[in-house]
Amino acid sequence: MTRPASPDDVIDTRHTHSVDDDGWYSVSKAEISDSSPRRSARAGERRLAPDDETLARSGKLDRYNGECAFCMYGSSAIIIHTNPDPEEPSETASIRYFRVAEFHQLMSTDQETVWxxxxxxxxxxxSKIWYQHPDRKTYSGIAFEPEVEMLPRGYYNLYKGFPISPEPSPAPSGELAVRNYLRLLKEGVACGDEAVYEYLLNWMALAIQKPWVKPEVAIILKGERGDGKNVACRVFGKLFGNHYKVISHPKRFSNSFNTLVANCILLFVDKAVRCENDIKILKNLIAEPFVSLEYESGNSLAFKSYLHIMMSTDDELRLKKGDRRLLHLVTDSKFHGDTAFFATIVDGMRDGGDRHLMHFFLQRGSSHFDCRAMA
Incomplete structure (x- = not known):
């Protein structure tokens, strides 16, 4: 029995048989056999030849270079593979990491039969032909660096920027959404305290303007369900695109989730902190300068951490007084259950409010803001 073809087979790209000048096979009558699975082929039919020029002309080179890249990390060779959604901007593409052999296994169904x-x-x-191609996209290293000027030359940057462009003059519904969102922050989250409100705006603006400046303080919102804690956090998080992550299950928080936060700027911990050990993990995330990413087969990469953390909880947390790493705010119930009010925010953000909110934070002066001043 003949062994099925495998992506590990050696590819012979030295063609001694008939290949046209344009890189396609010309099939002669002598090549057609009734016993061959190619019985339906006709004399003169042309088949794709696996050479460099054909790879480029077929569009495969552009496709693979658009979704894949070869990268060295230390002494290890890995393949970076993105899965772009055609309906979404490139900033939201998911990223996976493979060892070379595993990548070829993943792509093994992308094949052609050569007669x-x-x-x-x-x-x-x-995938094998792309891997051996001289124009294959290649990086000498990988990093997560929002301050792109600091990215080492030839490195792949996991940071993809913000998916939302600022808009100073949105539609009326978008302007109303931002106005009500700021009301929620001031009257609902800060309980009317002007100093707390200003701190929140500065903390958020700094995350937008200089995402590479890691704050040493996490924002914790404690309150009743339906008072707008999640709206306050999630609306802000949407501005960060693929660099915004949510953890909403205690087990996910207590277990290893480094893959989730490796390219994260804003992390929203939604009711996932329940015990003292979870608080320790939270504090470690705030203070830790690096985060590791585990990719296929248990291998790992280490990146700088730029985590900004917001958290909501319905429960009482045992927090030490004077802990400068946590700003614990008890929210007001003024907007509790006001679904119409929250709808103006959520719906209006889809109607340009998110771009107007981005403009608001970019225009805010926060260069001298000290995150530790309030906590």
Whole structure:
């Protein structure tokens, strides 16, 4: 029995058989055999030849370079693979990391059958051809660096920027959304305290203007369900695109989740902190300068941490007084259950309010803000 073709098979790109000048096979009558699975082929039919020029002309090179890249991390070779959603901006593409052999296994169904002289045939695997191509996208390293000027030359940057452009003059519904969102922050979250409100705005503006400045303080919102804690956090988080992550299950928080936060700027911990050990994990995330990312087969990468953390809870937390790493705010119930009010925020953000909110934070002066001043 013949062994099925495998992506680990050696690809012979040295063609001694008939290949046209344009890189396609010309099939002669002698190559057609009734016993071959290629019985339906006609004389003169043309098949794709697996050479460099054909790879480029077929669009495969652009496709692979658009979704994949070869990268060195220390002495290890890895493949960076993105899964872009055609309906979403590139900033929201998910990213996975593979060892080379695992990548070829993943892409092994992307193949072509090449027919040889005498009726024989072989399968070629496009991932292998791309991997060996001189124009393959290649990086000398990988990093997560929002301050792009500091990115080492030739490195792949996990930071993709903000998916939302600022808009100073939105539609009326978008302007209302921002106005009510700021009301929620001031009257609902800060309980009318002007100093707390100003601190919140500065903390948020700094995260937008200089995401590479890691604050040493996490924002914790404690209150009743339905008072707008989640709206306050999630609306802000949407501005960060793929660099915004949510943890909403205690087990997810207490277990290893480094893969989730490796390229994260804003982390929203939604009712996932329940015990003293969770608080210790939270504090470690605030203070830790690096975060590791585990990719396939238990291997890991280490990146700088730029985590900004917001958290909501319905429970009483045992927090030490004077802890400068946590700003604990008890929210007001003024907007409790006011679904119409919250709808103006959520719906209006979809109607340009998010772009107006981005403009608001970018225009706010926060260069001299000290995150530790309030906590």
């Amino acid at each position: 040889l002289e005498g009726g024989g045939h072989r399968k070629i695997f496009w």
